[in-house]
Amino acid sequence: MDFYSLFAYPVLYILPAYAANGLPVLFGGGAPLDMGVKIRGRRLFGDNKTIRGTIAALVSGIVVGAVEWPFMSYMLAISVLLAVGTVFGDLLGSFVKRRLDMKPGARFPFMDQYGFFVFAILFALPLGHIPSVYGFLFLILLTGILHVLTNRGANALHLKKVPW
Secondary structure, three states, X not given: OOXXXXXXXXXXXXXXXXXXXXXXXXXXXXXXXXXXXXXXXXXXXXXOOEHHHHHHHHHHHHHHHHHHOOOOOXXXXXXXXXXXXXXXXXXXXXXXXXXOXXXXXXXXXXXXXXXHHHHHHHHHHHHOOOOOHHHHHHHHHHHHHHHHHXXXXXXXXXXXXXXX
16 A cells, blocks of 8 residues: 555645534534424434534535535535434434533544544445555554644633533
8 A cells, every 4th residue: 555545635635624523612602503403302412513513514514515626526515414414323323422412622533533434434434445444444543643632732722611
């Protein structure tokens, strides 16, 4: 395997999902996406999932794909699916947390680190152009490392209340 197929291509492929997962921390806030709706006395998603954050996630993922488009013409369509999958995975995690009566910001192992990643890949999978098995293994490792580093950084900069 060469450097491009093992490291560079997988990173370029997943960048729209990384942007969609990370940028709501900077551009989110405002009205909650669930508008306060409750199911059996529990919020649908909670205050941390906002309309502005959801829009920021979708737009940022698509913009990254648009930047990559001149180099990989299929990435714009894939980036839309990666962004939508990222948002779906993140909202699903919040929905499940609320059903389990977990407080906002509480740790939810695996779902916190990889929920967005798994659903982003699942949504984009039908369009193909996926990284190799080794590329995916690299992305799993990279995603875990970046999750720890970016969340600790966002917490240190007071962008997030918790470092996870």
